[in-house]
Amino acid sequence: MNGKVFLIDDDDSVRDALASIISEHGLGVQSFASGKQFLEVFKTSVTPEVIVLDMKMPAMTGLELQSKLAEMQVHIPIIFISGQSHKEEIIQCLKNGASDFLLKPFKFEDLLMAIDKCLKVDSSYKEIKNKYDLLTPREKEVFEELVDGQLLKAIAIKWDVSESVVKLHKSNIMQKLQIETLQDLTKISMSLKSPQLLMEQVSPSADT
Numbered sequence: 724m725n726g727k728v729f730l731i732d733d734d735d736s737v738r739d740a741l742a743s744i745i746s747e748h749g750l751g752v753q754s755f756a757s758g759k760q761f762l763e764v765f766k767t768s769v770t771p772e773v774i775v776l777d778m779k780m781p782a783m784t785g786l787e788l789q790s791k792l793a794e795m796q797v798h799i800p801i802i803f804i805s806g807q808s809h810k811e812e813i814i815q816c817l818k819n820g821a822s823d824f825l826l827k828p829f830k831f832e833d834l835l836m837a838i839d840k841c842l843k844v845d846s847s848y849k850e851i852k853n854k855y856d857l858l859t860p861r862e863k864e865v866f867e868e869l870v871d872g873q874l875l876k877a878i879a880i881k882w883d884v885s886e887s888v889v890k891l892h893k894s895n896i897m898q899k900l901q902i903e904t905l906q907d908l909t910k911i912s913m914s915l916k917s918p919q920l921l922m923e924q925v926s927p928s929a930d931t
Contacts, residue, residue: 726842727751727770731761731788732777732804737827741775744831745838757781758788767797769849773822773841775834778805778812786812789819798848798918800841804829820919840922848918851911857899865892869905870912 728745730752732738738754745752751770755761757780774792778785785803792799803816806827813824822844823837858866868878875893879886897903900911914921 725750725770726838726845727753727768727772728838729761729765729772729774729799730754731756731758731774731780731785733757733780734777737777741834744835745775748835748838750838750842758783758785758791761788762791765797767799769853771842771846771849772799773838773845774799774801775838776801776803778803778808778816786816786819789816789821793819800844800918802834802837802841804834820917822919822922844918844921847921847924848914851914854900855911855915858896862892862896862899865889866896866908866912869893869896870909 728750730738730742730745731754732741733756735756738756742752742754758776759782776785776788783791785805789801792801800822801816801820803813803821803824804827805812805824808824808826816824822841825834825837855863855866865878868881873881875886875889879889882889896908900908902908902911
């Protein structure tokens with residue numbers, strides 16, 4: 724799979740070694756010595772992406788960068804790496820949506836496997852997001868009403884329109900999202916709000 728890895732670690736030797744391994748794995752990699760350096764140039768793209776992030780860094784810690792990205796509504800998978808994190812920090816990063824945590828020293832194979840899995844997740848998320856972005860503002864409103872379990876008749880009464888109008892919106896939504904059931908609609912909604920849920924749908928092994 725094609726993909727881009729953002730590698731953020733203040734240790735030059737670790738950063739250089741990991742960048743070399745990731746490049747040899749056939750992936751694009753951009754290295755940064757700090758979270759601030761990363762934020763100054765970061766722009767998301769349609770390419771599957773993953774962040775490999777050191778937990779312990781001066782100025783801006785890994786957890787602080789994770790929080791900043793959440794504020795920016797950036798949903799790229801994050802793999803934390805660290806050699807001296809406390810249990811509370813590990814729990815916190817996973818609770819905040821991190822995809823994985825690797826304790827240094829770790830096997831390169833474990834990192835590459837985690838990266839491949841995260842790239843698949845980000846690819847799936849971006850595919851879903853691109854389809855969702857095709858919806859009109861009104862269709863997105865109907866989408867939310869349907870996810871909340873509202874009946875077509877109830878939506879029509881709420882908006883003072885005919886039920887046939889709401890049915891048309893629903894039909895357009897299902898067509899644009901390429902789904903058939905309301906259960907699929909709910910899954911898409913959950914994936915958009917919590918992309919880490921897609922981890923459960925991805926095989927541990929990955930093609931490169």
